[in-house]
Amino acid sequence: MRLDLKLTGCRALTMDPAHPAAHTIGIWQGRVAGLDEQVADLPAAETVDLGNAVVLPGFIDAHTHLAWNGRRTIDVTGLTTVAQVVERLAQAPGNGWIEASGYDRRIMDRPLTAADLDALGDRPLYLADLSGHACVVNSVVLKQLPGITSDGWLTENEQLAARSLRLPYSLDEIVAELHESARQVLAEGVTMCAEAGIGAGLIASSPLEAAAYQRAQLPIRVQLMVSAHVLHPVDADPADGISRAIDLGLHTGFGDDMLSLGALKLWTDGGMMARTAALTEPYAGSDNAGQLADTEEFMRAAILDGHHAGWQLAIHAIGDRAIDFALDAVAEAQQQRPRHDARHRIEHCGLVRPDQLERIAALGLIPVVQPTFLWAYGDDYSVIMGEKRAPWMYRGRSFLDHGITVAGSSDRPVADGSPLRAIEFMVRRRSSGGRAVGPDEAITVEEAIRAYTLGSAYACRKEHVLGSLTPGKLADLVVLGDDPRTSDAIADIPVLATMVGGNLMAQR
Ligand SMILES: [Zn+2]
Incomplete structure (x- = not known):
């Protein structure tokens, strides 16, 4: 046997307990052919000495928004006055919609209104809030939204109504956005992303979204979660027990190793930044x-029907009240029709009361967490949750101690997408402002890496082919300039190279 590629001089942390460290990795036909002595004597078409560089399995980001992330919009990030924002928006080129992002209402001198934006003319204008759960629009847009009374600030369903006025984007536009995002994530060591909800909802781009991914032929692996809003009634044989499905009955698992269908995504509440995450007790200092994101009937039906139709579910639930709802509905679904290894996920799982931990474990649910939310916004979130609840946010240690698999993700572009920054946060639990956020939830470096490799592979039902450098698995790996286990600045470790299926896709 002749290998395609032999990597020597590695300090590989394989994440495979059967062979945790390796200095040589053999690659053949896009897969790991063997480690160390298994391949040491085999010839190879190419041999690369990594000079003792650290190698990890490629990072898997279990929850991203690639099209949204790659969209070129006017960026108002960091601007704090109405005058600054208006001045930046005035630079919008072209004609038609002005689309902007990065607005952070919490840091403004005063909230921006439609009247402020009307000074810019009569092009429809949509300025997305950083949270993803709100926006500001001008009067041109408001006039097209009869029944909505607002000074320009729209959240959740009203935001969705404004958003749908802009849709759809063309396939060519989406393909370009996807390539831009793929370039960014590869540079950070990410080899697979799960796209958190296509086809409908706030972050949808087009009813043809899946076609854009197919056309794009991206250099990273992608799994598509499908919005539960796309489910529609089907006339299947009653014996199948499936009342609603997407066209052709496609569901979780369809596709191949580069592009596949993942979970059915549904939203049960909003987010902490927009103060729309559903809590059992009010945000501190307010009533x-x-x-909840939708009627309980709609959300419950989506969970039951999705479960019955064979979907893995990805339930967006951030506040503890939304998580209660998700737990009850999943328990009901499992009672009606037990599905072993259904592997339903809770996206974000942001505020978990102590009494909810055991239920999450018992139902086999996977929290898909975003550590960089707390790195970026932990100071603010700690204040709005108050002293008692602040330590319950985006847990790590408690999940692992309850035997719960944790999956790492970024929700890019809602927060910084770097897996190394997320890993650093999971270990140190320090916000960018230096605040300790739930320090008791700190986990070890290896546990954090596991969340971003095997944990997220498991959440995407891909752990049999991804997540560790194990012979037979796909050869996705990242080469780092330092060892996260000994570094005291994990987020700053350079990503030297990223390989997908044994092919070099990014190099520093
Ligand atoms: Zn998301």
């Missing part, structure tokens, strides 16, 4: 306790 607002957030809100």
Whole structure:
């Protein structure tokens, strides 16, 4: 046997307990052919000495928004006055919609209104809030939304109504956005992304979204979660027990190793940044306790029907009240029709009361967490949750101690997408402002790496082919300039190279 590639001089942390460290990795036909002595004597078409560099399995980001992330919009990130934002928006080129992002209402001198934006003319204008759960629009847009009374600030369903006025994007536009995102994630060592909800909802781009991924032929692996809003009634044989499905009955698992269908995505509440995450007790210092995203009937039906139709579910639930709802509905679904290894996920799983941990474990649910939310916004979130609840946010240690598999993700572009930054946060639990956020939830470096490799592979039902450098698995790996286990600045470790299926896709 002749290998395609032999990597020597590695300090590989394989994440495979059967062979945890390796200095030589043999690659053949896109897969790991063997490690160390298994391949040491085999000839190879190419041999590369990595000079003792650290090698990890490629990072898997279990929850991203690639099209949204790659979209070129006017960026107002960091601007804090109405005058600054308006001045930046005035630079929008072209004609038609002005699309902007990066607005952070919490840091503004005063909230921006439609009247402020009207000064810019009569092009429809949509400025997305950083949270993804709100936006500001001008009067041109408001006029097209009869029944909505607003000074320009729209959240959740009203935001969705404004958003749908802009849709759809063309396939060519989406393909370009996807390539831009793939370039970014590869540079950070990510080899696979799960796209958190195509086809409908706030972050949808087109009813043909899946076709864009197919056309794009991306250099990373992608799994597509499908919005539960796309489910529609089907006339299947009653013996199948499936009342709603997507066209052709496609569901979780369809596709190949480069592009596949993942979970059915549904939203049960909003987010902490927009104060729309649904809590059992109000946000500190207010009487607002957030809100559920939809009617309970709609959400419950989506969970039951999706479960019955064979989908893995990815249930967006951030506040503890939304998580209660998700737990109850999944328990009901499992009672009606037990599905072993259904592997339903809770996206974000942001505020978990102590009494919810055991239920999450018992139902085999996977929290898909975003550590960089707390790195970026932990100071703010700690204040709005108050002293008692702040330590319950985006847990790590408690999940692992309950035997719960944790999956790492970024929700890019909602927060910084770097897996190394997320890993550093999971270990140190320090916000960018230096605040300790739930320090008791800290986990070890190896556990954090596991969350971003095997854990996220498991959440995407791909652990048999991804997540560790194990002979037979796909040869996705990242080469780092330092060892995260001994580094005291994990987020700053350079990503030297990223390989997907044994092919070099990014190099520093
Ligand atoms: Zn998301």
